[in-house]
Amino acid sequence: MSIRLDNISKQFGKFEALSPLSLDINNGEMIGLLGPSGSGKTTLLRIIAGLENANTGTIHFGDHDVTNVHVRERRVGFVFQNYALFRHMTVADNVAFGLQVMERALRPSPAEMSKRVKQLLEIVQLGHLAARYPEQLSGGQKQRIALARALATKPEVLLLDEPFGALDAKVRKDLRRWLRNLHDELGFTSVFVTHDQDEALELSDRVVVMSNGKIEQVDSPVELYAHPNSRFVFDFFGNVNQFKANWNNKHWQNGNAFILPPVAEATQKNGYLYVRSHELSLSKKANSQASLPCKVVAINPVGAEVRVELSPIGWDTTELWEAKLTHQVLNEQSFSRGDEVYATPQVGYFFADGVRGEPIILRWPFLAPGHLMFDI
Template identity: 55%
Template sequence: MSISISGLTKQFGQTDVLRGIDLGVEKGELVALLGPSGSGKTTLLKIIAGLEWPDAGRLVVDGADWLQLAAQDRRIGFVFQHYALFPHMSVRDNLAFGLTVRPRSERPGKAVIAAKVEELLHFLQIAHLADRYPTQLSGGQRQRVALGRALAIEPKVLLLDEPFGALDAAIRRDLRRWLRGVHEATGSTTIFVTHDQEEAFELADRVVVMGEGRIEQIGHADAIHDHPATQFVARFMGATVELPVTLQAGRAEGKGLDLTALPRRALPDGAATLFVRPEDIMPVPTTSSPWRIATRTSNGAHLRLILRHEDGKEAEADVPRRAVQAQTLIADTPVQLKIEAGTLFATASTPARRSARPASPTVSSPQKQETSS
């Protein structure tokens, strides 16, 4: 099912949670909504599910206006972070639940439901757990059951809200690969919410980076990592070192900085800020520089260097411990900062944010309409 979202806005009290969301999702695509807490990603997911209602905008799925449909009429598969399994039901009964509560006219027969459950048990590789109860399962097993219950109704759209957030790192990695396989086997249109960059880029066909209720950037891992569209994305993607530089004919310059590796940029001359990841800074000992190594620590694999400018500004560099230069990088050594990669933003004119579309009609939910009639 294809999804088209346009001009979607939402307020809670005086707080703008969504500020004009425009997004298209293709049939069979797996899209990640990535961002920090409070960016609006879960609210957007709940609006698609029919659990929240926007103040304005449109939500069209395969040509149908879903803002005129109640949640139960959208045939959504929703998987929460904390499983939400029925503790008094076996795995088998949890999987069957969505089918058994359908309206009588749409409800499959008992034999059909039983066959569907058996199919899911084997597909999800949990047939040996069929008669257990949720309290007898591990976290990873519960999440598989939760996904199976969502898939049982053959949803038009599958939505996942931080599906692996409550699991430890090793189990999360295993389930990510497993979920990608499930997605490809079912061909479902899937949207999932996460704040984990590795999870988003490993799983998704496209990643939607959100911040403060806006879509900041949409794209694939390499493009977002190497070419962040805004300062927000640059910081969120780990470019935590911000260096003031001067642009001249598209080239960046800065005292104590080696910026020759950076490509020429079509930006106006003048002051700019260079956003750099600590791992893209290589300090090179020199006889004279405004930068010196303030502290040097090691975690075994990498050296963590705190670099201090003569004006008091600090930067952090992350250098492989076995790098050729590593042994020369000791405290109080003057260094030139060789920048391997970074993103420039002109100080005078930062990229404009996406604004909400012109005012759209206020949206009322079917439930609200029924209440007022």
């Protein structure tokens, strides 16, 4: 079932939770709503479910206008952040609830019902827990029961609010894959809310990045990574270093650090330069395209890479910089904690002040080899 949101907005008193926004979700798609807390992502999910009414705009499920359809008639599956299992019912009764409250004419016979419950519990691989009560289950088990309960009435739309938020890392990873498989197998349309970018990128066909009640960008994970269209998106996806670039008619200056941009009018401005941590090289010498003196604060080997934390010397950043190097590079250069090094970007993303939209992508070195004063 496709979902079309048109001009949806929501206010809580004077607080504007959602500015008018529109979004098309295709049939069978898995969409991640990603944003920091307070960005309006949960509100949007609840509006899709019908648990919250929008102040303006319309919602269509397929061709059907559901804007004023009550939550119980929208027939969506909803998985709550804290699972919201019914404490006084067994697992089997929880799963059967949606079937038991159906209108008499539509309600399956008791035999069919218990067959369906059994089947659902098998799908979530928890058939052996049918007689337990929710409080006797682990977080991951509760999550899967909540999912089975939501799927019992065969909804075509499944909505999940922070589905893995309360689980530990290992369980989270397993459940993520499992949910993705289930989604592909059963073919419903899913929308889930998360504040974890890894989760959004791993699970979604498309990611909706939100901030302050607005949609910042809607794109596939690959596109989002390659073409983040705003500073917010860049910041939010993390693993990125920020350089406040002040143009002084020669280069970008920040304290006693500088970066020389390629000669082009668009870059000869004040703005922000973003450098991904794996697109940053370190050297013990400065060079003519960039001089970013840093002190090595920490060296953390993580799997195949080494993360080097850098604190700027004589220039300002809001956060420490980070460079991701291979073990080989690190061995060749042999830094240790406390060393003074120079960072040099290989690829940078420049957002000029006052200009909206995608950044200008810069690649170094742009000077012909003969013009370099120092090696990079």
